[in-house]
Amino acid sequence: MRIKYSERQLSGESFGDTRLRRRFQMICGQLENRLKSTLPSVFQTRASTKAVYRFFDNKSVLPKMMIKSHWAEIMPALQNCGKQRLLQLSDTVEFDFSRKRSRQSLGPLNYPFRRGLRTHNSMIVRTDGVPMGLLDQSHHVRIDEDFGKSAERQSVPFEDKESFRWLEHFLSGQSLCEQNPDLEVVYVADRESDIMELFLGRTCERMHFVVRSKHNRKLEDKSSNLYPMLSKQAVQGIYKVRLHDPQTLEQREATVELRFCKTALKLDKTLPRKKHLAAIELFAIEAKEIDPPDNIKKAVHWVLLTTLPVHTLEDATLIIRYYTIRWLIERFHFLLKSGGADIEELQLETSHRIQNAISAYSTAAFNVFKIRYLAQQNPNLPIYEAGITPIQHKVLYQYANSKISSSIAYDPQKQPTMLEYCVVLGQLGGFIPSKRQPVPGLKILSRAVQQLQILLDAYLLFYQRTE
Numbered sequence: 026m027r028i029k030y031s032e033r034q035l036s037g038e039s040f041g042d043t044r045l046r047r048r049f050q051m052i053c054g055q056l057e058n059r060l061k062s063t064l065p066s067v068f069q070t071r072a073s074t075k076a077v078y079r080f081f082d083n084k085s086v087l088p089k090m091m092i093k094s095h096w097a098e099i100m101p102a103l104q105n106c107g108k109q110r111l112l113q114l115s116d117t118v119e120f121d122f123s124r125k126r127s128r129q130s131l132g133p134l135n136y137p138f139r140r141g142l143r144t145h146n147s148m149i150v151r152t153d154g155v156p157m158g159l160l161d162q163s164h165h166v167r168i169d170e171d172f173g174k175s176a177e178r179q180s181v182p183f184e185d186k187e188s189f190r191w192l193e194h195f196l197s198g199q200s201l202c203e204q205n206p207d208l209e210v211v212y213v214a215d216r217e218s219d220i221m222e223l224f225l226g227r228t229c230e231r232m233h234f235v236v237r238s239k240h241n242r243k244l245e246d247k248s249s250n251l252y253p254m255l256s257k258q259a260v261q262g263i264y265k266v267r268l269h270d271p272q273t274l275e276q277r278e279a280t281v282e283l284r285f286c287k288t289a290l291k292l293d294k295t296l297p298r299k300k301h302l303a304a305i306e307l308f309a310i311e312a313k314e315i316d317p318p319d320n321i322k323k324a325v326h327w328v329l330l331t332t333l334p335v336h337t338l339e340d341a342t343l344i345i346r347y348y349t350i351r352w353l354i355e356r357f358h359f360l361l362k363s364g365g366a367d368i369e370e371l372q373l374e375t376s377h378r379i380q381n382a383i384s385a386y387s388t389a390a391f392n393v394f395k396i397r398y399l400a401q402q403n404p405n406l407p408i409y410e411a412g413i414t415p416i417q418h419k420v421l422y423q424y425a426n427s428k429i430s431s432s433i434a435y436d437p438q439k440q441p442t443m444l445e446y447c448v449v450l451g452q453l454g455g456f457i458p459s460k461r462q463p464v465p466g467l468k469i470l471s472r473a474v475q476q477l478q479i480l481l482d483a484y485l486l487f488y489q490r491t492e
Contacts, residue, residue, distance in 0.1 A: 040090050048080050049091060049385070056389035058478035060365045060471045081378040081385075088384035092162045095388040099149070099158035103205060110209040113160060113198040114351050115147045115191065115218065118358040120369055120383065130376045132167035141369075142166045142376065143187075144383055147194040148354050149201075149210075154402045156353060156395050159387060161197040163190050164380045183222055191218040192226050199232040211235055211333065213351045219330070221292055224305050227332065235347050238309070238328040243293035245304040251290065255311045255328060258284040262338040266312070266345055269352050272322060279325045281312040283342070285335045308335040310344055356467065357394055365471025366390050393470050396447060401464050404444035411443055418446070420484050421477055425449050453477060 040046045059067045068074045080086060103111075121141040122128050128140035147161040165187055183189055191214065198210045209231040216239035227234070241252045260282045270277050291304035307330045314325035329348055335341050361368050366386045373379050399411055408418060415437070422435035429452050441449070448458050451465025454473030465473070 040086070040094070042085070045080070045083070045086060045090075046094070048076065049086075049094060052077055052080065052385055053389045056386060057392040057474075059475050060386070060390055060393065061367065061475055064371075078373075078378070081373065081381040082375070083381075084377070086381055088162060088164060088380050091381070091384040091388055092159055095159055095391070102157070103208065106207075108207045108209075110152055110211065111157070112150050112152060112347060112350060113147055113194075113210050113212045114150060114354040115145070115194050115212060115214045116351070116354045116358070117143050117145045117190070117217070118361065119143050120362070120379075122369060122371075122379070125369075125372060127371075127374050127376070127379055130374065131379070133169060133172045134167075137169070137172060142379065145190040145194060146354060146357065146387070147197060148357060150350065150353055152347070152350075154350050154353065154398060156357075156391070156398050158391060160201065161194050162384055162387060163193065164383065165190065166376055188217070188220060191220055192223045195223050195226060195232075195234065199227065199229050202229045202231045209233070211347060213347055215351065221290075221299070221302050221305075224290075224307070224330075225302060233332045235329055235331045235333070235344055237348065238330050242290045245289035245291040247293070251288065251309060252328065254288065255284055255286065255309055258286050258311070260284055261341065263315075264312070264338075264342050264345065266325070266349060268325070268349055269355075270321065277318075277321075279314045280316065281314050281325055281327075281345075283310065283312055283338065283345075285310040285341045287335075290330075307332060310335060310341050312345055353398065357390075360390050360394055360467045360471070361387060364467040365393060393467060393474055396443075396450070396474075397464065397467055397470055400443045400447035404442055406443045407440040408443060408446045409440055413446065416484075417477065417481065420480050421446075421449060421453065424480055425452065429453070450474070450477065 040049065055067050064077055065074050068077055119134055119141055120143075121134060121139060122131055123138065123140045131140045131142055133139060134141050134143075143165045145163045145165070146159060149157045149160050151157060167187075183192075195212050198212050202208055202210050210233070212232070212234040214234070214236055216237045218236050219239040223234070223236075238251065241250045243250055244254060262283050263280060264283055265278055265280050267276060267278050269275070286309060287306065288309050289304050289306045292299055292302055310327075310329045310331070312325060312327040312329070317324035327345075327348065329344055331344055333340070333344060335344060356364075360366060361383075368383055368386055371379065371382055373382055396411075399406060409415070418441070419435060419437070422433055422441075425433040426435060429449075433449055444464070447464060447470070448456070450473045451469050452458075453476050454465065454469040454471075456465035456469045456473070
């Protein structure tokens with residue numbers, strides 16, 4: 026758990042108004058420990074609930090302001106860590122409000138009768154998989170008149186296309202690099218980001234990307250295409266990669282053979298407005314699964330493009346590992362949709378209110394998300410170093426000792442590790458530890474954090490009365 030929003034020094038410049046900044050602090054402070062509750066049940070009084078609705082409806086409040094304030098909290102930690110490499114995970118999530126009153130103010134998704142919006146997130150994580158914060162977030166509401174007219178959109182300038190969001194977020198990471206000389210950022214994204222404009226948008230040597238290829242692009246010398254050229258390379262090694270299977274939604278291990286080489290790509294037979302796009306030199310890696318299990322319908326076959334040097338097998342496996350960490354942003358989207366925040370259940374009438382609410386929930390939800398992956402990736406970290414307070418430690422462990430297990434003992438002189446704390450917290454939400462699942466999931470943690478907050482409120486109320 027992080028420092029309370031009311032105790033943080035958030036940037037006033039984000040909102041330009043101290044009252045709006047304070048209101049945002051109050052909203053996030055309430056939401057981050059009550060993700061699974063409706064807005065009226067979180068804020069309880071009529072006046073407080075109306076104040077939240079007015080904040081979301083305020084035309085002077087924009088989602089970018091909330092993300093900027095959230096990121097201002099992360100920056101001091103980055104500036105004091107010296108030289109380091111970070112990953113920027115980027116992806117899009119759909120929010121479906123087809124059955125809500127807001128559907129008339131939103132746009133079509135994949136069908137005209139499915140109404141909602143698309144939110145694009147960029148998350149900064151350490152190379153060991155520990156989330157740090159949201160760097161950027163943008164929302165896109167499609168226009169009904171443009172639905173089903175993909176051919177006509179070919180002539181639209183790239184800056185006006187929906188796919189421009191990938192480059193926009195890449196430039197956010199590049200700006201982070203330029204502002205912090207000790208940082209190196211690697212932008213990691215899936216097939217939708219295979220865009221030549223994005224590749225050529227790189228101007229900082231410390232900004233890199235790892236992008237899964239979607240297009241079998243032409244080589245610069247026009248001798249062949251990317252995929253046939255890669256398949257002719259010699260196998261450089263065998264690697265076992267642990268991944269989340271999109272069909273079974275479970276983790277599995279895949280054995281892949283790796284090929285890689287340096288190549289130069291250029292658009293071929295492109296539209297007149299793209300004639301100016303030059304060729305670009307990249308490293309390409311092919312990871313192809315060998316002997317996949319019988320129950321797997323689609324074996325692993327990735328082609329990754331990167332600006333990071335790939336000369337050895339160790340270089341290639343590092344790029345593969347970076348790409349598998351991309352799964353974290355999928356889990357964050359799960360947390361926002363059905364893993365705790367349940368954003369699609371919001372009863373807000375306008376697109377502006379919904380976009381502001383999504384950004385507020387996104388910053389608040391990062392509390393649960395960070396607990397979960399700190400426990401997994403940095404299990405021996407003392408809890409106070411992770412921002413968990415002594416009072417949270419005391420209330421959770423004393424309650425768990427009384428109601429869950431007498432073996433859970435509270436010792437004020439001994440800090441539990443993040444893993445130990447997370448397991449006890451999960452048990453508050455119904456988690457049963459096992460070898461198969463040693464760390465509670467996001468949905469259980471969301472429920473547990475809310476229950477712990479109720480216990481904290483009750484404890485502090487009783488403590489004040491008996492003082």
